[in-house]
Amino acid sequence: MQTTYIETQQISFQDFKNSVIEDYKLGRISREMSYLGRREVLTGKAKFGIFGDGKELPQLAMAKVFRNGDFRSGYYRDQTFAMAIGAVTVESFFAQLYADTNVEREPASAGRQMNGHYATRSLNEDGTWKNLMEQRNISSDISPTAGQMPRLLGLAQASKIYKSVKFEGSEKFSHNGNEVAFGTIGDASTAEGHFWETLNAACALQVPMIVSIWDDGYGISVPTHNQRAKADIAEMLSGFQRKEGENQGCEIIQVKAWDYPSLLDAFARAEHFARTESVPVVVHVIEVTQPQGHSTSGSHERYKNEERLNWEGEFDGLNKFREWILNYSIEIEGKNEVLATEEELNTIDSEAKKFVKEGQKKAWENYQNSINEIKNSVLPLIENLKSQNVEILSEIEKFNKIISVAKKDIFHLARKALILTRGTQSTERQNLQTKFDEIYKIEKDNYSSHLYSQSEWKATNVKEIAPIFSDSSEVVDGRVVVRNNFDKIFEKYPQALVFGEDAGNIGDVNQGLEGLQEKYGEIRIADTGIREATILGQGIGMAMRGLRPIAEIQYLDYILYCLQGMSDDLATVQYRTKGGQKAPVIIRTRGHRLEGIWHSGSPMAGIINLSKGILVLVPRNLTKAAGFYNTMLQSDEPCVIVECLNGYRLKEKQPENLGEFTVPVGKIEVTKEGSDVTLVTYGSTWRLVMDAAEELEKLGISAEVIDIQSLIPFDLSHEIAESVKKTNRLVVIDEDVEGGTTAFMLQQILEKQKAFRYLDADPLTICAENHRPPYASDGDYFSKPSVDDMVEKVYGMFTESNPTKYPKI
Numbered sequence: 075m076q077t078t079y080i081e082t083q084q085i086s087f088q089d090f091k092n093s094v095i096e097d098y099k100l101g102r103i104s105r106e107m108s109y110l111g112r113r114e115v116l117t118g119k120a121k122f123g124i125f126g127d128g129k130e131l132p133q134l135a136m137a138k139v140f141r142n143g144d145f146r147s148g149y150y151r152d153q154t155f156a157m158a159i160g161a162v163t164v165e166s167f168f169a170q171l172y173a174d175t176n177v178e179r180e181p182a183s184a185g186r187q188m189n190g191h192y193a194t195r196s197l198n199e200d201g202t203w204k205n206l207m208e209q210r211n212i213s214s215d216i217s218p219t220a221g222q223m224p225r226l227l228g229l230a231q232a233s234k235i236y237k238s239v240k241f242e243g244s245e246k247f248s249h250n251g252n253e254v255a256f257g258t259i260g261d262a263s264t265a266e267g268h269f270w271e272t273l274n275a276a277c278a279l280q281v282p283m284i285v286s287i288w289d290d291g292y293g294i295s296v297p298t299h300n301q302r303a304k305a306d307i308a309e310m311l312s313g314f315q316r317k318e319g320e321n322q323g324c325e326i327i328q329v330k331a332w333d334y335p336s337l338l339d340a341f342a343r344a345e346h347f348a349r350t351e352s353v354p355v356v357v358h359v360i361e362v363t364q365p366q367g368h369s370t371s372g373s374h375e376r377y378k379n380e381e382r383l384n385w386e387g388e389f390d391g392l393n394k395f396r397e398w399i400l401n402y403s404i405e406i407e408g409k410n411e412v413l414a415t416e417e418e419l420n421t422i423d424s425e426a427k428k429f430v431k432e433g434q435k436k437a438w439e440n441y442q443n444s445i446n447e448i449k450n451s452v453l454p455l456i457e458n459l460k461s462q463n464v465e466i467l468s469e470i471e472k473f474n475k476i477i478s479v480a481k482k483d484i485f486h487l488a489r490k491a492l493i494l495t496r497g498t499q500s501t502e503r504q505n506l507q508t509k510f511d512e513i514y515k516i517e518k519d520n521y522s523s524h525l526y527s528q529s530e531w532k533a534t535n536v537k538e539i540a541p542i543f544s545d546s547s548e549v550v551d552g553r554v555v556v557r558n559n560f561d562k563i564f565e566k567y568p569q570a571l572v573f574g575e576d577a578g579n580i581g582d583v584n585q586g587l588e589g590l591q592e593k594y595g596e597i598r599i600a601d602t603g604i605r606e607a608t609i610l611g612q613g614i615g616m617a618m619r620g621l622r623p624i625a626e627i628q629y630l631d632y633i634l635y636c637l638q639g640m641s642d643d644l645a646t647v648q649y650r651t652k653g654g655q656k657a658p659v660i661i662r663t664r665g666h667r668l669e670g671i672w673h674s675g676s677p678m679a680g681i682i683n684l685s686k687g688i689l690v691l692v693p694r695n696l697t698k699a700a701g702f703y704n705t706m707l708q709s710d711e712p713c714v715i716v717e718c719l720n721g722y723r724l725k726e727k728q729p730e731n732l733g734e735f736t737v738p739v740g741k742i743e744v745t746k747e748g749s750d751v752t753l754v755t756y757g758s759t760w761r762l763v764m765d766a767a768e769e770l771e772k773l774g775i776s777a778e779v780i781d782i783q784s785l786i787p788f789d790l791s792h793e794i795a796e797s798v799k800k801t802n803r804l805v806v807i808d809e810d811v812e813g814g815t816t817a818f819m820l821q822q823i824l825e826k827q828k829a830f831r832y833l834d835a836d837p838l839t840i841c842a843e844n845h846r847p848p849y850a851s852d853g854d855y856f857s858k859p860s861v862d863d864m865v866e867k868v869y870g871m872f873t874e875s876n877p878t879k880y881p882k883i
Contacts, residue, residue: 087406091413097334098399098419101130101392102426104154107167108366110434111189115370118478119438120171123370124190126153128331128363129288131391134158135337136286136357139345140256143207143249145619147226148215148258150190151288155258159210161194164433165440172441175520177652179440183214184520184652191215195654196618201529201710203620205246213618214651218642220259220266223285224608225643227272228615228623230255230283234352235621238597241568247620254348255615257285261362262293265301268607268638275608276354277314277324283354284344288331290362295377308358316353324354331362332394363390448513449484455506456491462502463494481517485510524653525687526711526787533689533709534790538738541697541729552696553722555729556586559700562733564594567622567707572662573600574609574626583628584664584722586696606635613659614644622707623659630665630716631675637684644712645687658710660703661688664717666758666809667858670849674857676842679814681714682785689713689739690786694760697726698783701737708736718758740787742794748778751803751868754794754819756782759809759859766864773869774879785815788822795827802834805868809842809858816841835871840864 085093108125115123126133129151137158140146146155156162162182169180170189177184182193193214196204213229216222233255236248259269264287276283287307291298299305308328316323325347329340337359344355363386367374375383387393399413414422453470460467473479473487488510495503526532563570572587578601581588591599602609606627613625627633633640640661647657668674682690689706691713693699699717706713729735745760746767755763760781767777778797782789798804804823806816816839824830824837840859847857872880 087404087411091411094334094399094413095422097134098395098414099422099426100158101134101154101395102423103164103430104130104157105392106426106430107153107164110430111168111171112366112370114168114171114434120189121173122188123171124150124188124368125366126151126190127365128290128386128391129359130154131334131395132286132288132329132331132337132341132357132359132362135334135341136256138338139341140210141253142210143253144256145211145213145229145253145615146256146258147213147222147229147615148192148256149222149260149263150188150215150217151260152192152258153190156192156212159212161192161210161212164430165437168434168437169441172437174437174441174444175517176440176444177654179437181654183650186521186650186652187215188217191217191650193651193654195651197654197656199653201527201531201653201656203243203246206619207246207249213615214647214655216642216646216650218638219263220268221638221642223257223259223266223268223272224611224639225614225618226255226257226283226285226611227275227279227281227608228612228617229619230276230281230354230615231279231612232616232619232621233282234279235571235597235616236619238595239568239571239621244569244620252349254282254284254345257283259285259287260293261287261289261291261298261307262296262301264307265293271605271608272611273311273314273324273354273356275603275605275612277316277322278603280321280353282348282352284341284348284357285354286357286359288362289358289360290364291382292364292368292374292377294368295374308356311356311358314356324356326356326358328358328360331359332389332391334395334398361389365390445479445481445484448481449479452484452488452506452509452513455502455509456487458502459491459495459506462498462500465494466491469494485514485517524648524651526689527648527656527709528653529710531708531710533706533711533713533739534787536705536708536736536738538741539731539734539736541701541735542731543727543729547727547730549725550728551722552718552724552726553585553588555726555732556696556700556717557581557588557590558728559703559732560587560590561593563703563707564590564598566733569620570622570624570707571598571600571616572624572626573602573612574662575602575604575628577601577626582626584719586717586722606632607639610636610639610644610659610661613661614639614647614657617657617659617712618647618655624662624703625659627661627663629668629673629719630663630677631672633661633663633681633714634675634677636661637680640681640688640714641684645685647687647712649687656710657712658706659712660706661712661714662717663714664719666716666718667720667854669847669851669854671846674847674854676809676811676814678785678808678810679818682815682818685714686786687712688786689784691715691739691784692756693737693783694718694757694781695721695724695726697729698737700729700732701735702739704733705736705739716757720758737783739784740790741783742789743781743783744778744793744797745781746777746779748776748801750776750801751805751871752778752780752794752797752801753805753807753864753868754780754782754823755807756785757808759807762859762861763807763864766861766868769861769865770868773865775869775872777868782819785818788819789827792827794823795829795832798823798829799832802832803871804829804833804837805840805871806837807840807859807864811844812839812841814841835875838867838871840867
């Protein structure tokens with residue numbers, strides 16, 4: 075078993091002294107970074123600043139128990155911790171402050187995140203996993219309050235899973251599950267539901283997780299007593315404290331932010347509980363100061379009174395640390411030993427300022443050089459165009475008056491010059507155009523790459539394998555197809571697991587996992603509590619540690635509980651790290667054509683608009699759904715798969731190559747050929763559209779029916795436009811509200827695929843009413859598109875163009 079910090083701390087006085095002095099040095103460096111960072115923002119060299127001043131000591135203590143293979147999921151105050159584990163340098167800190175897009179200089183996000191958002195790189199450039207056991211890991215930070223908490227649960231639970239799950243390459247992700255997941259959160263953010271849901275789940279699951287709460291008494295300007303039922307979060311959490319002999323609850327440790335030896339002890343005990351007993355621990359760090367206030371957006375003098383400000387000056391952690399060092403003495407073999415003199419600490423303070431200033435200067439020079447390289451390559455080419463348009467000289471003069479030139483200023487000037495010389499055929503203009511295209515491509519990558527995977531495992535690269543049927547293929551309920559396919563998946567992929575409400579013991583509410591827990595065990599086929607946000611969080615954290623989680627959200631309506639995590643965290647993982655991290659979670663849910671207000675939502679437009687970065691797959695039956703699972707387990711991208719709830723009892727022919735056949739993403743399927751009109755749809759509505767198409771045939775209208783299969787990505791080959799080219803009419807049908815997913819599909823088809831060129835009639839959308847259906851089948855009939863609605867509205871298109879042949883109904 076891996077040893078803990080407590081068990082390794084038999085050290086000499088000299089080693090102890092060196093450790094203390096190194097902590098003081100790093101603390102001073104971090105503080106000077108905060109001070110200088112604020113000045114850089116206020117002088118206009120950076121856009122915004124938020125810093126970790128006042129939290130140096132507890133983060134130094136936390137870093138001491140943080141091992142290779144461990145993970146942190148935190149928020150934007152942890153610069154001292156990040157420096158202590160080697161994830162951040164002075165230069166990379168300021169590179170992020172300036173938004174330097176060079177991934178070597180700013181490896182956390184390549185300038186995509188504001189300062190204070192840290193991450194280590196889990197992936198090599200080709201998208202393959204690094205050996206995460208050879209580094210100390212930070213999962214990419216996000217700003218939304220408490221949004222980092224659900225992911226923390228998954229990072230911790232992965233350790234518990236790795237105690238029993240092994241697969242080829244698993245040694246890169248765990249050493250027998252001995253890793254601990256560390257979380258950090260501001261005290262005021264514990265008022266958020268995500269905090270409570272995560273801690274509750276961790277206490278139920280008993281996972282190795284340490285949550286550090288930095289308590290500075292305020293949430294920006296709002297004092298703690300206005301945030302929660304009790305000002306003391308440790309007191310509030312007392313009911314969570316585990317009892318001896320019970321396998322529930324957590325440990326709670328309270329410690330002062332300025333008490334260095336107590337902090338070392340607190341985090342050593344926390345690590346011991348988490349690493350050796352696999353229990354969650356809350357470390358409530360109180361009396362934290364925040365010398366510069368919340369951020370560069372304001373001043374804490376506006377809401378803190380003089381007494382509070384004086385107290386913060388007196389109990390500043392670094393000041394107290396300095397006092398403790400100077401007052402420390404011990405007698406060893408008759409000799410009085412001290413840690414440092416005041417002169418020595420003054421020297422450290424002075425050297426810290428110099429060191430930080432040098433790092434900042436280097437970061438600024440690197441950042442400016444990257445801009446100057448673009449400027450120096452473009453400006454002479456624009457100068458060469460002055461004779462071709464007199465306005466260009468004026469634009470150059472305006473440009474030269476800009477005090478601090480940004481990339482956007484250079485690109486604006488170049489584009490202006492190209493506009494002013496439009497229609498001119500000259501070598502000079504062509505040279506500018508060529509250079510502009512070259513640098514724009516680079517900056518497009520700097521700011522827009524990696525929303526989706528760019529590796530060889532991206533979903534669109536997965537080879538299509540058709541399902542195999544024969545005369546002896548069994549006809550079964552749709553649920554049997556997906557269940558038997560899951561059986562093959564869990565046999566084929568030992569790193570795959572599924573969890574959700576009722577997913578384990580009863581095999582999910584629709585029996586799509588029937589009997590699989592008994593076969594594969596409670597670790598891999600697991601029940602969860604009713605807590606969708608942390609079900610998603612479990613998936614994100616596990617996927618970041620090399621597992622292949624299928625996070626089941628029981629119904630599509632309930633995915634709204636997950637939407638914040640999907641939008642702010644999962645969808646942006648690859649993007650906000652510029653390919654440095656990934657979390658290939660499969661979100662399994664079921665919905666469409668349901669009955670009742672709370673089980674009939676179709677929030678597809680919300681999902682596709684708020685979660686760009688996640689594939690959205692909408693199979694029309696359970697065989698297609700099974701094929702998507704097979705596809706996505708070969709991919710390194712996250713996705714949502716929406717199974718048709720009304721399809722579990724419908725009969726389907728079961729493929730003979732279960733676990734092997736795949737459904738391609740971004741590819742449509744023509745399920746009925748026709749010549750007069752193209753009907754585009756997806757999911758459960760597809761069955762109704764097929765019925766409507768048959769009715770239209772009886773009325774003399776030949777309808778071509780297209781199942782899009784995936785909303786994101788959407789028809790990558792532009793096959794729908796080819797259908798419209800043939801039929802000259804387009805109808806888009808789904809059960810979302812008006813202006814919802816139908817509007818998205820229409821935009822993709824008409825604008826992106828240019829299908830408007832082939833239309834002989836206005837395009838038509840058929841969608842649901844703007845409310846959810848009331849209960850029972852009549853509610854569905856009158857609220858969502860029925861076969862009758864589709865037939866009459868499509869027929870009406872033909873009545874308008876040829877009322878003689880198609881008289882009004």
